[in-house]
Amino acid sequence: MDIRLNGEPHRFQGMSLIDLLAAQAIDQTKPGIAVAINDAIVPRAEWASATLNQGDAVEIVRPHSGG
Amino acid sequence: MADVLTIAGESFGSALMAGTAGYPNRQVMLDALTASGAEIVTVSIRRVDLSGPRESLVELLGGKYRLLPNTAGCATARDAVLTAGLAREALGTNWVKLEVVGDRETLYPDVEQLLQAASTLTGQGFAVLAYTNDDPITCQKLADLGCAAVMPLGAPIGSGLGILNPYNIETICRKLTTPVILDAGIGTASDAARAMELGCSGVLLNTAIARADDPVTMANAMRLGVAAGMAARAAGRIPKRLYAEASSPELGLIGS
Numbered sequence: 084m085d086i087r088l089n090g091e092p093h094r095f096q097g098m099s100l101i102d103l104l105a106a107q108a109i110d111q112t113k114p115g116i117a118v119a120i121n122d123a124i125v126p127r128a129e130w131a132s133a134t135l136n137q138g139d140a141v142e143i144v145r146p147h148s149g150g
Numbered sequence: 151m152a153d154v155l156t157i158a159g160e161s162f163g164s165a166l167m168a169g170t171a172g173y174p175n176r177q178v179m180l181d182a183l184t185a186s187g188a189e190i191v192t193v194s195i196r197r198v199d200l201s202g203p204r205e206s207l208v209e210l211l212g213g214k215y216r217l218l219p220n221t222a223g224c225a226t227a228r229d230a231v232l233t234a235g236l237a238r239e240a241l242g243t244n245w246v247k248l249e250v251v252g253d254r255e256t257l258y259p260d261v262e263q264l265l266q267a268a269s270t271l272t273g274q275g276f277a278v279l280a281y282t283n284d285d286p287i288t289c290q291k292l293a294d295l296g297c298a299a300v301m302p303l304g305a306p307i308g309s310g311l312g313i314l315n316p317y318n319i320e321t322i323c324r325k326l327t328t329p330v331i332l333d334a335g336i337g338t339a340s341d342a343a344r345a346m347e348l349g350c351s352g353v354l355l356n357t358a359i360a361r362a363d364d365p366v367t368m369a370n371a372m373r374l375g376v377a378a379g380m381a382a383r384a385a386g387r388i389p390k391r392l393y394a395e396a397s398s399p400e401l402g403l404i405g406s
Binding site for chain 1: 169170171173179193196198200204206207208209212219235236237239241307308357
């Protein structure tokens with residue numbers, strides 16, 4: 084399906100958030116990552132059950148340097 | 151170390167908070183943070199670079215410092231609230247340094263959006279440390295909304311101009327019972343000392359250390375500056391006078 088991933092068009096073969104995270108080599112056991120789908124935060128406990136739909140906007144963020 | 155700063159019921163041995171951006175390299179940042187004595191360090195929340203290296207600040211700093219996420223770059227209350235939520239999820243903290251900026255040139259806060267975001271976030275149980283103007287009225291409104299700390303700017307972010315309106319900062323410190331943290335504008339150690347002398351509970355700075363010729367030495371200077379200012383404030387300075395008052399005794403002066 085076609086989604087937007089961190090602001091860029093992205094096509095991927097899968098239906099679920101964990102498929103997407105795995106495809107992007109995001110280590111789901113480590114802290115420091117947060118995910119939102121269509122501006123709604125997906126708590127880590129719900130990552131396993133979250134499904135994606137055509138056109139969804141997915142944001143994957145982490146702490147970066149800042150002031 | 152004795153506790154010198156308490157925010158949202160948590161106490162810290164340093165009144166200096168430091169940023170993590172703009173250092174020449176990672177090792178200088180680590181050394182500078184150590185030299186600063188800071189226990190709270192700020193981070194931003196940004197998209198994971200899906201094609202590049204992924205060094206984890208959480209692994210690098212998380213064990214040693216309390217990471218305080220900011221909402222830097224957000225221009226609307228909506229974006230700031232979402233960013234704070236993502237930060238809470240990523241870092242497992244309900245603390246957030248709330249920034250909602252009105253324009254890119256001055257990075258001055260958009261007060262209307264800031265107050266709206268502060269209201270929403272305090273309602274959601276966040277400990278909000280709100281970056282704001284050096285305006286006593288806005289600071290009072292943020293305190294009344296239940297912010298954990300109010301952080302007026304000394305001067306524009308990254309400007310190094312020091313504290314441009316010390317009278318306002320002093321007024322804000324006198325009026326609020328909420329901790330006041332001087333945030334932004336610090337250029338050198340005397341600015342940090344001044345903030346503490348004016349009654350601030352702490353100082354947050356980044357560029358003044360990160361962009362100094364020698365960040366590690368400047369970090370130590372900032373630590374000393376904050377400590378000196380805090381001590382001077384506690385000691386109680388003499389009143390200012392327009393004319394001289396001799397310190398040596400008049401009595402026993404020869405030729406009289």
